[in-house]
Amino acid sequence: LHFCAASLCFYNPASLPGELNLSLTSHKHPTVYRGPDGSYFGYAVDFYQATADSNTISVLVGAPKANTSQPGIVEAGAVYYCPWPGLPESCRQIPFDNSNNRMIKVNGTREPLEFKSHQWFGASVRAHRGEVVACAPLYHWRTVKMSGEKDPVGTCYVAVQNFSAYAEYSPCRTNDPDPEGQGFCQAGFSVDFTKEGKLVVGGPGSFYWQGQVMTAGIAEILNGYSLKAVLRQVSGEKHTRAAEDTHDDSYLGYSVAVGEFTGDSEQGEKCKNSLDLRNLLRTSVAMINSTNMTFIQNFTGEQMASYFGYSVAVTDLNGDETDDVLVGAPLFMERETESKPKEVGRVYLYLQLAPLTFSEPVALTGTYTFGRFGTAIAPLGDVNQDGYNGRSEPFQVKEKGEKKIN
Numbered sequence: 542l543h544f545c546a547a548s549l550c551f552y553n554p555a556s557l558p559g560e561l562n563l564s565l566t567s568h569k570h571p572t573v574y575r576g577p578d579g580s581y582f583g584y585a586v587d588f589y590q591a592t593a594d595s596n597t598i599s600v601l602v603g604a605p606k607a608n609t610s611q612p613g614i615v616e617a618g619a620v621y622y623c624p625w626p627g628l629p630e631s632c633r634q635i636p637f638d639n640s641n642n643r644m645i646k647v648n649g650t651r652e653p654l655e656f657k658s659h660q661w662f663g664a665s666v667r668a669h670r671g672e673v674v675a676c677a678p679l680y681h682w683r684t685v686k687m688s689g690e691k692d693p694v695g696t697c698y699v700a701v702q703n704f705s706a707y708a709e710y711s712p713c714r715t716n717d718p719d720p721e722g723q724g725f726c727q728a729g730f731s732v733d734f735t736k737e738g739k740l741v742v743g744g745p746g747s748f749y750w751q752g753q754v755m756t757a758g759i760a761e762i763l764n765g766y767s768l769k770a771v772l773r774q775v776s777g778e779k780h781t782r783a784a785e786d787t788h789d790d791s792y793l794g795y796s797v798a799v800g801e802f803t804g805d806s807e808q809g810e811k812c813k814n815s816l817d818l819r820n821l822l823r824t825s826v827a828m829i830n831s832t833n834m835t836f837i838q839n840f841t842g843e844q845m846a847s848y849f850g851y852s853v854a855v856t857d858l859n860g861d862e863t864d865d866v867l868v869g870a871p872l873f874m875e876r877e878t879e880s881k882p883k884e885v886g887r888v889y890l891y892l893q894l895a896p897l898t899f900s901e902p903v904a905l906t907g908t909y910t911f912g913r914f915g916t917a918i919a920p921l922g923d924v925n926q927d928g929y930n931g932r933s934e935p936f937q938v939k940e941k942g943e944k945k946i947n
């Protein structure tokens with residue numbers, strides 16, 4: 542398997558609904574995939590390989606406003622499987638969930654237990670070997686209260702063994718409703734896999750928007766899974782806890798990325814913590830120990846309201862087999878002397894020099910005013926299987942409604 546240059550660009554789904562332009566060899570002959578108009582096809586994308594030795598790669602495309610075959614549900618959102626190379630109409634919806642809203646009997650009357658319409662399924666999607674996770678951060682459920690409130694807890698679905706089994710994982714659908722609990726969690730706003738294949742789910746709305754990060758094993762999610770188990774504690778699940786209210790509005794879990802930073806096989810996660818109310822001038826990204834979900838260290842932005850941490854990515858950029866960290870700040874303003882500040886966006890690169898020791902950040906600044914450089918960063922991974930995660934610029938940046946991987 543060999544790809545020459547790798548370059549991915551797709552247009553902002555809002556400006557060009559329903560079309561994804563993918564080019565893995567050159568800009569001249571891109572593969573174009575098309576989804577339904579208005580479905581936000583292309584909102585999330587990942588590459589998928591059924592098994593490590595499989596010689597085909599396909600593309601998974603999230604379309605969070607797509608209609609599905611789920612009875613009575615409007616715009617649930619979907620994830621499409623697109624063979625690559627493939628024709629524009631070759632993408633098919635992956636049947637993560639074919640069912641209607643579950644119902645519950647409350648005080649003698651049947652009521653919906655959950656609300657899947659407009660849930661934004663496919664807003665996040667990630668693949669790891671033959672396993673795929675996709676989430677619906679705006680999935681609501683009725684809560685445990687008699688009064689029947691609707692809380693946007695969010696939910697995720699996993700597919701294993703090349704889409705032969707599926708299970709739901711909704712870590713915030715718990716007995717702890719309302720904004721002060723996990724009711725506004727929006728689990729799956731961001732999601733990733735650890736290298737061992739554990740799931741890492743970000744829920745930025747828990748605990749008055751302090752946010753929360755959960756991890757759970759795929760095997761544990763599948764083991765004993767039942768549609769009837771609405772409130773379910775997955776064994777071995779770990780999560781960060783509520784902190785003092787000075788941490789409200791931190792949005793921990795707005796974005797997550799996983800890497801190895803301790804020199805052994807342990808992994809730490811990087812999670813956004815965009816605004817810390819103790820000090821409104823500070824924005825930061827927190828590194829969390831995935832073994833016991835405690836904070837290890839924080840990376841701090843240089844500019845207030847630059848949205849430092851809007852996106853994070855972890856990959857080995859310099860080929861020394863240690864994970865490095867990229868942090869996006871898409872609203873970063875460049876201040877040139879005697880001119881108005883220009884909002885250009887910035888991406889910071891931290892090279893890991895030794896376990897948990899990082900270089901001073903190298904800043905890459907956007908070139909277009911209002912280009913929001915750094916909105917999305919994704920390591921392309923070893924798509925050409927040459928042992929490097931890209932060579933010169935193996936990250937994806939968004940600028941002027943276009944995404945590129947070089």
Ligand SMILES: *[C@@H]1O[C@H](CO)[C@@H](O)[C@H](O)[C@H]1NC(C)=O
Binds near residue numbers: 578580608616
């Ligand atoms: C989904 O279906 C509804 C009603 O059937 C329609 O109004 C809406 O435009 C459709 N949305 C998309 C993205 O196709």
Ligand SMILES: *[C@@H]1O[C@H](CO)[C@@H](O)[C@H](O)[C@H]1NC(C)=O
Binds near residue numbers: 648687
């Ligand atoms: C349950 O139903 C009874 C009789 O219809 C009613 O009096 C009671 O208020 C209801 N309880 C709740 C919590 O809605």
Ligand SMILES: *[C@@H]1O[C@H](CO)[C@@H](O)[C@H](O)[C@H]1NC(C)=O
Binds near residue numbers: 591595622703704
């Ligand atoms: C994996 O699933 C896809 C989509 O259903 C299918 O096209 C492909 O042939 C399957 N691959 C293997 C190795 O089973």
Ligand SMILES: *[C@@H]1O[C@H](CO)[C@@H](O)[C@H](O)[C@H]1NC(C)=O
Binds near residue numbers: 830832837
């Ligand atoms: C992460 O947590 C585990 C379990 O408590 C601990 O053994 C390990 O030293 C921690 N790692 C760091 C870098 O704090």
Ligand SMILES: *[C@@H]1O[C@H](CO)[C@@H](O)[C@H](O)[C@H]1NC(C)=O
Binds near residue numbers: 830833835
């Ligand atoms: C997590 O691990 C760190 C480092 O070993 C330790 O200091 C801390 O107390 C642990 N926290 C919990 C909640 O176990």
Ligand SMILES: *[C@@H]1O[C@H](CO)[C@@H](O)[C@H](O)[C@H]1NC(C)=O
Binds near residue numbers: 784836839
């Ligand atoms: C990092 O930020 C988190 C969340 O704001 C905070 O709880 C933690 O104490 C900070 N850790 C360090 C080492 O500064």
Ligand SMILES: [Ca+2]
Binds near residue numbers: 857863892893
């Ligand atoms: Ca490195």
